[in-house]
Amino acid sequence: MIPAHADKMLGVDWGTSNRRAYLVERGGRCLARHEDGQGMLAVGGDFAGSLAALRQTMRVDDAVPVVMSGMIGSAGGWQEVPYLDIATPLAALASHLAPVAGHPGCLIVPGYCTRADGVDVMRGEETQLLGALALGVGDGTVVLPGTHSKWVQLRGGRIARFATxxxxxxxxxxxxxxxxxxxxxxxxxxxxxxxxxxxxxxxxxxxxxxxxxxxxxxxxxxxxxxxxxxxxxxxxxxxxxxxxxxxxxxxxxxxxxxxxxxxxxxxxxxxxxxxxxxDADAVYLAALTQLLQGSQHE
Amino acid sequence: MIPAHADKMLGVDWGTSNRRAYLVERGGRCLARHEDGQGMLAVGGDFAGSLAALRQTMRVDDAVPVVMSGMIGSAGGWQEVPYLDIATPLAALASHLAPVAGHPGCLIVPGYCTRADGVDVMRGEETQLLGALALGVGDGTVVLPGTHSKWVQLRGGRIARFATxxxxxxxxxxxxxxxxxxxxxxxxxxxxxxxxxxxxxxxxxxxxxxxxxxxxxxxxxxxxxxxxxxxxxxxxxxxxxxxxxxxxxxxxxxxxxxxxxxxxxxxxxxxxxxxxxxDADAVYLAALTQLLQGSQHE
Structure with a gap:
């Protein structure tokens, strides 16, 4: 959970090869943005050190909570975060953020898993889907093209099914x-x-x-x-x-x-x-704003 | 066409990476066999020289005709041989052997092409299918596992359809x-x-x-x-x-x-x-015997 008093948040889309970071304030404005090649594979296991360096680069002090999404929450990432079942609404992601043990203020967004037609998983896309909802995307199909493209059926704020x-x-x-x-x-x-x-x-x-x-x-x-x-x-x-x-x-x-x-x-x-x-950037920012505002209502 | 007076034949299954060669006599007996890594890619374009060395290794003189199948007949091989349509019966392969220009006694077996459900092609497998027929395989499905597996429906000595x-x-x-x-x-x-x-x-x-x-x-x-x-x-x-x-x-x-x-x-x-x-070896030998015997009836 993001502390209710937080008025700013650092959001990091931390993937295998790259990461994108955004400093957002409660109103949704993006105060700073940074992108680099310090993905999971480049960090060599020192996620805390890598995050500290990122904070320094972006001039974000330790009091600002950080919410991370993507492969950072996988077995090879900073801390493995269990998948949610797709029955959990996207709006509930804010209350399912996983605190990184020993690192107060560091939170990881859980991914989703489904077991229809075999097994499928996502990590990172759930955050983008939350942003898409915030930007007015309603029931229908959301396609997230990429190395591993995702096709997601949204129904009433939930993932009805998805395929990679x-x-x-x-x-x-x-x-x-x-x-x-x-x-x-x-x-x-x-x-x-x-x-x-x-x-x-x-x-x-x-x-x-x-x-x-x-x-x-x-x-x-x-x-x-x-x-x-x-x-x-x-x-x-x-x-x-x-x-x-x-x-x-x-x-x-x-x-x-x-x-x-x-x-x-x-x-x-x-x-x-x-x-x-x-636009993927706009969607991610909308998701971060949603997570930060969502924390107020908990 | 293999000369009707030939009583021996050198058969070479000449692929991209490897080749297998067999010296067969009209009765079907295999007199010599050789396998090496002198596939299309290793030969560097000098197919005539490579074949001469193979003849020497196997002690097969220049009077013995050679029938080659596989990628040797492709655009990157010794000479590109047009595909046959699958309407052509497998038994007719003997009368469709393509002579290599300037190299008397050197023949290449044509492959097949089909245009159902997109386009599909084979080169080399047609010879094995001829051998399978000779060994008594009748109507039904022949599977040729490999880097590029082929599934072939045989009907009355013809390829009804095939897929790679x-x-x-x-x-x-x-x-x-x-x-x-x-x-x-x-x-x-x-x-x-x-x-x-x-x-x-x-x-x-x-x-x-x-x-x-x-x-x-x-x-x-x-x-x-x-x-x-x-x-x-x-x-x-x-x-x-x-x-x-x-x-x-x-x-x-x-x-x-x-x-x-x-x-x-x-x-x-x-x-x-x-x-x-x-057994793939037995099938190939049966095909060579078939081609050699087929030449007598023309």
């Missing part, structure tokens, strides 16, 4: 080595090839089959090698849309206004109405 | 780096985890989702990390079975009596009757 897709990781792996790498070199985005990848995804064949199909198209001279990168991108992203049943009438919000978010918005056109695209 | 799955390549990639690598270290085969992977495959979710689920099971403490390798193996192989609609009553032949073939035979138990398992 290793889209970004698979794309990077396939481009880095193996059969497809030779034809997945950096190139211009190709709308037609992206659409062809989406059309292939709609067939619902396993990715292990459709990915080989990208190479088969090239060696059978049905597709120029320069189009393979966009085809694979469309195939992997289209697979998410197909699996999630996104269709006409779907209320889709994409959380991320960067280049990757733009790819998802481009894919969405093939399935449903134009999605709302939210 | 990048199963072996994906497994190796995932084990080598990224999110799953840490939990996919070498370990004992675990039957229960393999079966759990197959059960997950049956749900028909995209692999990009189910693969993340392997990690989610571990971090949510639903599965011991030591089981992840077998789970992923069951998931990827089970995906092939599920996509291919293998069910009770299916006539399945697995082409490969090695450790990988055993994994597929183990998976088959979850779907259908015990498959026939054929």
């Amino acid at each position: 897709f290793m889209t970004g990781e698979l794309f990077a792996m396939l481009a880095a080595g193996g059969t497809l790498a030779a034809i997945m070199g950096p190139g211009e985005d190709d709308d037609d090839a992206f659409a062809a990848g989406i059309a292939q995804a709609r067939l619902g064949l396993p990715l292990s089959q459709s990915l080989f199909g990208a190479r088969a198209r090239v060696v059978a001279k049905d597709m120029a090698p320069s189009k393979a990168r966009s085809f694979v991108s469309g195939l992997l992203i289209g697979t998410e849309f197909t699996a999630s049943g996104a269709g006409p009438g779907a209320r889709l919000s994409i959380l991320g206004s960067n280049a990757l978010g733009a790819h998802y918005a481009r894919a969405a056109r093939h399935f449903c109405e134009a999605p709302a695209v939210l | 799955f990048m199963t072996g390549e994906l497994f190796a990639m995932l084990a080598a780096g990224g999110t799953l690598a840490a939990i996919m270290g070498p370990g004992e085969d675990d039957d229960d985890a393999f079966a759990a992977g197959i059960a997950q495959a049956r749900l028909g979710l995209p692999l990009s989702q189910s693969l993340f689920g392997a990690r989610a099971r571990v971090v949510a403490k639903d599965m011991a990390p030591s089981k992840a390798r077998s789970f992923v193996s069951g998931l990827l192989i089970g995906t092939e079975f599920t996509a291919s609609g293998a069910g009770p009553g299916a006539r399945l032949s697995i082409l490969g009596s090695n450790a990988l073939g055993a994994h597929y035979a183990r998976a088959a138990r979850h779907f259908c009757e015990a498959p026939a398992v054929l």
